[in-house]
Amino acid sequence: MTARVSLTTPDAVAQDMAGRPVVVLRGVGKRYSNGTLAVAGVDLDIRGGEFASLLGPSGCGKSTVLRMIAGLGEPSAGQIDWPGATHDGRGQPVRDVGFVFQEPTLMPWATALQNVMLPLRLQKVPSRAAADRAAAALQSVGLEAFLDAYPRELSGGMKMRVSIARALVTEPRILLLDEPFAALDEITRHRLNDDLLALWARAGFTVLFVTHSVFESVYLSQRIVVMAARPGRIVADVAIAAPFPRDAGFRTSVEYADACKVVSARLAAAIVA
Amino acid sequence: MTDSVARPSAARAAPAGDGTDEAARPVAIVEKRWLGLTVETWQRILAPLAIGVIVLGLWEFIVRQAGIPHYILPGPLLIFRTLIADWGTLSGSLWITLQITGMALLAAVIVGGLLSILFTQSKWLELSLFPYAIILQVTPIVAIAPLIIIWVDDTLLSLLICAWIVAFFPILSNTILGINSADHNLVNLFQLYGASRWQTLIYLRLPAALPYFLGGLRISGGLALIGAVVAEFVAGSGGTASGLAFRILEAGYQLKIPRMFAALVMVSMSGIAIFLVLSLVSHLLLRRWHESAMRREN
Incomplete structure (x- = not known):
């Protein structure tokens, strides 16, 4: 088995991109066909290699923004640019994203390995090479012993790991996560938070993480973009300066408590306003 | 019921109640098998079969007792x-x-x-x-x-x-x-x-x-x-x-x-x-x- 290096060592391209915007949103809005204005006037730059969170109450349009970035639904106003992206035959930028849904969203009839191979198979990667890369991705999330397990044989946390491995197997420039750990118990959630941070530190991809938990966003992020509802819009952009690696000790530090206080205040102000 | 639950029988000596007796053991679930089939499978096969045999026997009995000709009901x-x-x-x-x-x-x-x-x-x-x-x-x-x-x-x-x-x-x-x-x-x-x-x-x-x-x-x-x-x-x-x-x-x-x-x-x-x-x-x-x-x- 030939393990791909980029999941274990920083990707040269990603390092080159560090600090420069990977995706740029300008005046992005989304109005659904029933007239509801879900999102309005969103300006946002996600810089290469950063770990950013979109934080806000339910219905503030944070998932809608994430899905538009992923290409699932076009914005009804404004535009999304991909500086430095390659272009396909029709001149459209290649998004190169990995997406993790709130549910594991695995195919129940396929094994963990086959599930992780899916993005590669869809891109016509030969099955031998796809299997090797999928096995390496599963190894990187600690599931090397469960390649042939069906989703029903896995716990909720393990299924989510498979989902993350599937999102990373194509080595995307940006990993988009839509409240991925919201349905898990707290202990599992903390472990997956640490594992996600470890993967991010090793591989150097960019992360945009949607959550409604102040604590989770502060623990994980370098930067928290706070959103408010009706219509969904950005109300604050908070930098979390605490150094990495972060561990359980960080959760009890004064720094962490202060950051949570600041972010909570911004969020509360947004909800009242 | 598919599972038989192993429990201490009431006839045994009074339990010591110190956590070392039978009652302190975890309740074990054992699926018994006869001729490779579980109790539930046997029930699935035997219960309808028994009804079938009873009905057929009754049918034969009535036909013979009442002397129903075979061109009406064999x-x-x-x-x-x-x-x-x-x-x-x-x-x-x-x-x-x-x-x-x-x-x-x-x-x-x-x-x-x-x-x-x-x-x-x-x-x-x-x-x-x-x-x-x-x-x-x-x-x-x-x-x-x-x-x-x-x-x-x-x-x-x-x-x-x-x-x-x-x-x-x-x-x-x-x-x-x-x-x-x-x-x-x-x-x-x-x-x-x-x-x-x-x-x-x-x-x-x-x-x-x-x-x-x-x-x-x-x-x-x-x-x-x-x-x-x-x-x-x-x-x-x-x-x-x-x-x-x-x-x-x-x-x-x-x-x-x-x-x-x-x-x-x-x-x-x-x-x-x-x-x-x-x-x-x-x-x-x-x-x-x-x-x-x-x-x-x-």
């Missing part, structure tokens, strides 16, 4: 003897009926499967053709069969068409439902990776539709047999190739009632066999992943 023993004695003629007819049923079911799978894929790929096709599939389904086959038998010269083929009309709709409607009920997020995932329509169909929609298709197949198996028998009743004669329905009609005309019952038993047994085979196929295909084929502890 007893089960006589029916069984007739089945053995007439096996030569009846087995040939059984084979023909099974052939028609099998071919009709195969045609139903192919046409129903292909149509459901077509209908789910093109909204217009579904809108314009699905109502006619419903009309075909709701019109009683007894009413259409005479027309088909007049139009189609070959009797075997006309019987096949009748059986097919009855059998194909459950496969069509179930498979359409299955293809359309693929997980919405998975559909989005395929979209995200730029999957073609074909890839989405092969890797996502068809596997998702498999349990629905198999559910439809089990219904269609029984319906194909019913369709084949009904059509032959209407045809009245199978020509050179006569199925079980023709044997039932023929025995009725000749007042060979035991033989009529024997043929009837064969039709029922065929129906049960078809159902069991299709259930087994369904179980084998789904056991690794689908909820319906799983055994849960709770």
Whole structure:
């Protein structure tokens, strides 16, 4: 088995991109066909290699923004640019994203390995090479012993790991996560938070993480973009300066408590306003 | 109850109550097996069998006690003897009926499967053709069969068409439902990776539709047999190739009632066999992943 290096060592391209915007949103809005204005006037730059969170109450349009970035639904106003992206035959930028849904969203009839191979198979990667890369991705999330397990044989946390491995197997420039750990118990959630941070530190991809938990966003992020509802819009952009690696000790530090206080205040102000 | 729970019996010495006695052990769940089958499986087999034996015994008893002539109601023993004695003629007819049923079911799978894929790929096709599939389904086959038998010269083929009309709709409607009920997020995932329509169909929609298709197949198996028998009743004669329905009609005309019952038993047994085979196929295909084929502890 030939393990791909980029999941274990920083990707040269990603390092080159560090600090420069990977995706740029300008005046992005989304109005659904029933007239509801879900999102309005969103300006946002996600810089290469950063770990950013979109934080806000339910219905503030944070998932809608994430899905538009992923290409699932076009914005009804404004535009999304991909500086430095390659272009396909029709001149459209290649998004190169990995997406993790709130549910594991695995195919129940396929094994963990086959599930992780899916993005590669869809891109016509030969099955031998796809299997090797999928096995390496599963190894990187600690599931090397469960390649042939069906989703029903896995716990909720393990299924989510498979989902993350599937999102990373194509080595995307940006990993988009839509409240991925919201349905898990707290202990599992903390472990997956640490594992996600470890993967991010090793591989150097960019992360945009949607959550409604102040604590989770502060623990994980370098930067928290706070959103408010009706219509969904950005109300604050908070930098979390605490150094990495972060561990359980960080959760009890004064720094962490202060950051949570600041972010909570911004969020509360947004909800009242 | 499938599980027997190991508990200390009340007859034992009084428990010490210090956490070391029998009562302190975790309750163990042991599934007992006899001859390789679990208690539940035996219950499943034995309970209906017992009812069957009781009813048959009662039937035989009443027929003998009341002295009912065999051309009104034969007893089960006589029916069984007739089945053995007439096996030569009846087995040939059984084979023909099974052939028609099998071919009709195969045609139903192919046409129903292909149509459901077509209908789910093109909204217009579904809108314009699905109502006619419903009309075909709701019109009683007894009413259409005479027309088909007049139009189609070959009797075997006309019987096949009748059986097919009855059998194909459950496969069509179930498979359409299955293809359309693929997980919405998975559909989005395929979209995200730029999957073609074909890839989405092969890797996502068809596997998702498999349990629905198999559910439809089990219904269609029984319906194909019913369709084949009904059509032959209407045809009245199978020509050179006569199925079980023709044997039932023929025995009725000749007042060979035991033989009529024997043929009837064969039709029922065929129906049960078809159902069991299709259930087994369904179980084998789904056991690794689908909820319906799983055994849960709770």
